[in-house]
Amino acid sequence: MRPDDRQSDRVPLLKQRWEVQGGNFITAGNVSTKIKDLLKEIQISPDLIRRLAICCYEAEMNIVMYAGKGSMTLEIHSSELVLIVEDQGQGIPDINLAMQEGWSTATEAMREKGFGAGMGLPNIKRNADKFDLTSKLGQGTTLRVSITLT
Amino acid sequence: MKLREVEKLLEAQTLAGTQRLDDLVIETAGAADLMSDVLAFSHPGTLLLTGLATVQSISTADIADIKAIIYVRGKHPDIEVVTKAEERGIPLLCTSLGMFECCGRLYRAGIRDDGHAAR
Secondary structure, three states: OHHHHHHHHHHOEEEEEEEEEOOOOOOOOOHHHHHHHHHHHHHOHHHHHHHHHHHHHHHHOOOOOOOEEEOOOOOOOOOEEEEEEEEOOOOOOOOHOOOOOOOOOOOOOHHHHHOOOOOOOHHHHHHHHHEEEEEEEEHHHEEEEEEOOO | EEHHHHHHHHHOEEEEEEEHHHHHHOOOEEOOOHHHHHHHHHHHHHOEEEOOHHHHHHHHEEEEOEEEEEOOOOOOOHHHHHHHHHHHHOOEEEEOHHHHHHHHHHHHHHOEEHHHHHO
16 A cells, blocks of 8 residues: 555545434434435445444444433545444443443343343444444443445 | 235235335345344345334334334334334334244245345
C-alpha cells in the first residue's frame, strides 16, 4: 500500500451518526434499519450488509436495554465498513464475562421481547472482522467493529 | 413450495404481504421465540416461525433477511406490527396451530431446517 492510499483511507468516504434512545422498545431497531437501507442504496454486497446490520441491531438493542442514551456512527471507507457505538450507560464491569455466550444481566421484561439471552456481544464479534470493546464503569461503553469490503 | 401453499398447509391467515404469496418460494424454515437466536443462527431467505408477535420480530426479520414470518399458537400482532411488516415488505401470517405441529407439517412437505440446509 502506498502512503497516499493509507492516508486517504483514514478519511471515510461517508460518515453518518444517529442518536439512539435508551429504554424505547417501540423505536428499537430503527437506526439499524436506516443503516441497512443506506448500505443497500450504495450497493454493498448483501452478505456484508447482513453481517453489519446484525452488528448494528444487536448493539442498538444493547443501548435500548442497558443505557439511557447512545449513538451509532457508520463510516464507509474504501476498504471497510466501520460501526462505532457509544453509550452513556453504567458500563460493563467484566468484559470477558460479558463476551461469554449465555451470560446476561437482562431483566424478565427484556427477555419477553426476545432478547437478553447473552448472545448479543458474541454474535457481534462473530459477524465482525475487527472487534474492539471498551467500557468504563459509571461512564459508558464504546464498541468499534469493522467489516472488510471484498 | 410457494408461500400460498404454506398458508394453506398451516391453516394460516395472511396479515401482511398478500400480494407476495404466489411469488415467494420457501425452501427452508427456522423456529424460535428468541430473537437473539434468529440473529445468531438463521440464514438469509428462510421462513421464521415464532410465538413472538411483537415489532421486534419484524425488525429482526428485516435485519436477518428473513423471507416471511408465521406467528404460531394463535398469537395475533397489534396493528403497528402489521403496518411495519407491510412497510418493510415482509409477509406476515398467523395460525392457531402450535410450533411443533407447524414444523412437522412443513418438514413432511419437504421444507428443511434453515441451519441444516446451509451446512
